[in-house]
Amino acid sequence: MSHFSFFDRDISWLYFNERVLQEAQSKSVPLLERIKFLAIYSSNLDEFYRVRIPALIALKKIAVKENLENKKNNQDTFSKIQIIVNAQLQLFGKILSQELIPELRKNQIHLVYNEAIPEVVIPEAKAYFFSQILAFLQPIRLSDENCVCFPENNKLYALVDVVDDTTLSPDLLMINIPSEQLPRFFSLNKNGIQYILFLEDIIKTFLPLMLKRYTVNGFYNFKITRDADLSLEDDYKGDLVEKMEKLIAKRDFGYATRCLYDANTPNEVIQTLVQKLNLRKSSLVAGGVYHNSKDFASLPIQQPQFRYDTWKPTPHPFEQQDGLLLDLIQQKDMMIHAPYQSYDTVLRFFNEAAMDTHVEEIYVTLYRVASDSRIVNALISAAKNGKKVTVLVELKARFDEGNNIKWAKKMKAEGVKIIYSIPSLKVHAKIALIKKKQGDSISYLGLLATGNLNESTARFYTDHILLTSHQDMLDEMKQVFHFLSKKKKKPAISDITSFQYLLVAQFNLLQKFVQLIDQEIANAKQGLPASITIKLNNLEEQVLIQKLYEASNAGVKINLIVRGICCLIPEVAGMSEHIKVHRIIDKYLEHGRIFVFHNNGQNNVFMGSSDWMNRNIYRRIEVCFPIFDPEIKNELLTLLDMQWQDNLQAVQLSNTVPNIPIKTTGNAVRSQEAIYEFLKNKR
Known part of the structure; x- marks a missing residue:
């Protein structure tokens, strides 16, 4: 597979940031929001120079020291970065001085x-x-x-x-x-x-x-x-x-x-x-x-006409039913789509658990904690109410370390058991587990999400949160927490074979995704319908990209929605001609991860915390999970289709030019607005 090619991850990221800059240039975006996109672009670029440039400098030193053949490639990357950034900064200044400032003065x-x-x-x-x-x-x-x-x-x-x-x-x-x-x-x-x-x-x-x-x-x-x-x-x-x-x-x-x-x-x-x-x-x-x-x-500047229209989060349909949320979850799985639907349902999940007399234990992973976290306060209340509460706090969440430390200390002082991950292994999973005991019966309720348990970012990150009582899957979640509490560097062989439902990085996640792609390849070779639709933040890991190339060559139709880094090169004859890649930048930050494998018409749908990046696959604990409920599965497929049909805020990535506008051949579709209206009208 040595003939396969890949985009450079840092160059790809710079083109993502250029897409942010294009929103500042768009006259369809309200004036203050255009200025805000300039701010986002600038903040992103600062982080690039704080995080990625040091990594590139380190690689350059290694190449020089060991006289590696890629020394020239490394220098070429630096030169390309400087050219791209300089051009973007020129555009930045032009947008601000020639477009936005004159528009402000008109007002x-x-x-x-x-x-x-x-x-x-x-x-x-x-x-x-x-x-x-x-x-x-x-x-x-x-x-x-x-x-x-x-x-x-x-x-x-x-x-x-x-x-x-x-x-x-x-x-x-x-x-x-x-x-x-x-x-x-x-x-x-x-x-x-x-x-x-x-x-x-x-x-x-x-x-x-x-x-x-x-x-x-x-x-x-x-x-x-x-x-x-x-x-x-x-x-x-x-x-x-x-x-x-x-x-x-x-x-x-x-x-x-x-x-x-x-x-x-x-x-x-x-x-x-x-x-x-x-x-x-x-x-x-x-x-x-x-x-x-x-x-x-x-x-x-306070004038509301210069900002996006307010989309008030709609209550989740379960609120029309009588009864406690925890009891309703035992009857049927629920899915919350933030920020379109109210995050109050997630807060209620933890609040009810803190008070429910049948709840004995609560386990949670926290990666980025809100500065005034209602979730953490509920966990503290649960501990004070006599429940065993165990929280894995990731101290290495970049730029949130101090806030996470603050909350970890507070929780520990109030009786919460705190676990920290080992230095070489970040815990990026977004999961929570509740153990209930009624008489002699023990049952579990779980929360599995694509984004952080953070009510602040939930206002502008698009994420999906599953609430479930699927006991077999939650038994496996219990194993994840058991592994985290042991602070092992690597799972044992017996651990790796123990997951039948969850996809857990370090255990079976990479292998399972490869199997799912292989199944589509096998179906295509047998003349059966075969397709893959994946939505991610970033796509870098070469084993999985090579499997997608292989699937494309077998005739599998592949649609990818990748917000940020995309090292896969789409639409290259003999390599990726059946792969299309879209990118969506709009009012909300696209953050959810969804994986759909056609499976000859019986769609396998997974969601979770993991992008397909080297760090996610090899250096983190990530959890992805299957969707079993037919209604939720169909709803997710509908939302994904809306996003794929977006021809206003989406762009297409090609093998030569980034961020190509999608031609509007029919009705104009802005997916975030369409999703909001769809969920608002759902009963």
Whole structure:
């Protein structure tokens, strides 16, 4: 299978982020939502430079050290990344300056962008500088041999190019922009116009009044992005929480992967910056005047007409029935589709379990916990109510480590048994198990989801949550929790053969997906109908991609909906000519994972937490699960078909060009809106 080809994962991801940027360009998207997409693009790119660039640098070092043949390929990837990012940043600036800012001004909103502060608001801006901003400013002379010059990760700074009036010698001042302590934007209304000023522009305008011994010749914004990796030794035996807290504290002091600077900055100023801050190994990226455009998400504009229409989550149909949720689940499986349907059903699942006198034990995995988690509070109440509560808290959920630690400590103090995964194995599964005892009878209720048990992200992530009383499947979930409690690195052979229903990474997940694809290949070779439809966030793992190529060559029709990274190259003769790939970017973040195998008309449908990425398959505990209820299965197939028919927010990936608009041959379909209306009208 060596003839098979794959897209580079990082290049593919950059094209996904470009699709986000296209939404900022789309005139069909409300004005503030377009600005928000700029913020999302910027935030995504920051994370790319914090996470992926360090990984590429590490691979480059290995290639150089071992004189590997792929050394040139690695360098080519770096060059392609720089070309793509530079082109995207040019487009970013064009969208903002030539489209969005003029549109804001048509609506009497004056975002002061790369221009002098208007005279009409100078008095208020000056007063704000002296009364609020000045307290946080800490200039550092870079010429001072004893200066401590270490810009923190992704914080805003400015270089002030000055001349000392007493000695006539040039100097550079590095000054912090206190956007963490103060709002990034200063807003006020004058004469019917809303003026919005950048914090750094106010500093640029009034700081010279305080620099009495200097003549200011230039003011240039920059920021440093640093490596975000937190590495734990596989055999670490100490207090894991304490170790993680120390690593988090050091994260913002990792080595610099990128220096993003104002393209107007003189070359000699850049060279001084590189020398003084030891940035020789960093990517130097010339950008716009302003950085941290993710802050556009908090632009102080309130007009509702500039935002998406509100889609109020619809109550789940079960609420029309009498009785407790836990009792109803014992009668019939339920599926919640967030955020279209209310997440209150999930909260009720945990709330009832905390109080139900028949519930004896609760087991849960938590990957990203909401900052004010109602679910965790229900688990604490359950423990206080005398139930045995066991929670696996994943401390290595990137950028959520601190919040997870906070909740883990609180739960432990209240009597909840806390389990942490081992350093080399993340637990990404989204599962919960309830044990009930009525008389001599013991039964289980389970929750299995495609997304985190997090009521905050459930407002804008599309996910699916199954509530079930399928006892055989839940017996297997009990085995998963038993394995997690043992903190083993690898399952035993007997463990691997024990799952008949659940697909669990490290146990049988890869093998089962290969078997399901092989079945479609066998059916196609026998002349039977054969097809595969899969929705994922990311597709990278080459064994599974090769199986999809093999299925395509056997005549299996394959439709993929992949939001982000897609290393599979579609529609190549002799390799993937029967594979089509779509990508959907819209109001909500597509996050659910669904796997449908035609099975000669008897569709096998699975869902779960796992993307087809190397990390998910080989370095995590993931749980995927079958759907047995015919009504739920048909509903999922209907939702998937709506998404495949999307011709407004979906694009098609080709073997040469990313993000091709889908031609509208019939009715216009926006799948998220169609799904919302479908579920809202369901009774």
